[in-house]
Amino acid sequence: MKIAVFASGSGSNFSAMMGAIRADKLPGVEVALLVCDRPGALVEGRAEQESIPVFSFQPKQHADKLAYEQVILQELKKKQVEWIILAGYMRLIGDTLLEAYQGRIINLHPSLLPAFTGKDAIGQALEYGVKVTGVTVHFVDAGMDTGPIIAQRVVPILEGDTRETLTKRIQEQEHQLLPEVVRLVQEGKVKLIGRKVGVQ
Numbered sequence: 547m548k549i550a551v552f553a554s555g556s557g558s559n560f561s562a563m564m565g566a567i568r569a570d571k572l573p574g575v576e577v578a579l580l581v582c583d584r585p586g587a588l589v590e591g592r593a594e595q596e597s598i599p600v601f602s603f604q605p606k607q608h609a610d611k612l613a614y615e616q617v618i619l620q621e622l623k624k625k626q627v628e629w630i631i632l633a634g635y636m637r638l639i640g641d642t643l644l645e646a647y648q649g650r651i652i653n654l655h656p657s658l659l660p661a662f663t664g665k666d667a668i669g670q671a672l673e674y675g676v677k678v679t680g681v682t683v684h685f686v687d688a689g690m691d692t693g694p695i696i697a698q699r700v701v702p703i704l705e706g707d708t709r710e711t712l713t714k715r716i717q718e719q720e721h722q723l724l725p726e727v728v729r730l731v732q733e734g735k736v737k738l739i740g741r742k743v744g745v746q
């Protein structure tokens with residue numbers, strides 16, 4: 547299973563995936579490409595260290611989403627990428643990639659969806675005052691964090707939690723859950739049935 551990881555920032559989840567591959571927890575999974583929309587982002591250095599090819603682009607240098615996604619699609623085809631994993635990619639996926647990779651794009655989000663979609667989900671949860679939040683891995687559709695949910699983990703919000711302490715506990719869960727879901731997908735245990743996802 548050849549995957550491309552899309553990321554915009556620090557890339558701790560990218561490293562968690564690579565760590566799982568190195569530890570033989572993802573047999574048959576190969577990261578064929580990192581796609582990054584912020585040239586110079588930390589995640590690019592992580593990919594270079596792991597000798598993973600990087601496709602880096604600046605959205606503003608293209609006419610629109612259609613234009614840059616066509617370029618991304620060419621890169622994905624060159625590397626024979628079968629699945630796309632969004633691990634901290636802070637952009638909506640457009641029609642070009644949605645059509646080419648229908649049902650084969652997965653996103654990681656730091657809340658219990660459908661609560662707190664979009665940016666700064668951890669800050670939104672703290673601000674709202676919920677007592678539990680968490681992590682969601684879901685299929686991507688045209689909406690903002692609206693696709694069918696594959697797996698979720700609950701993270702309690704503790705008295706005195708700050709953005710930093712909560713982020714740390716959420717990321718600990720993310721680093722386990724994303725590789726686990728990729729493994730289930732690779733094993734053919736994840737089935738999309740309409741709006742619902744069956745996991746064996």
Ligand code: GAR
Pocket residue numbers: 553554555556557558559560633634635636654655656664665666667717720
């Ligand atoms: C992760 O917490 C991920 O859930 C979040 O970005 C972070 C990336 O961290 N994604 C979103 O908020 C998507 N809406 P990382 O760069 O250290 O992997």
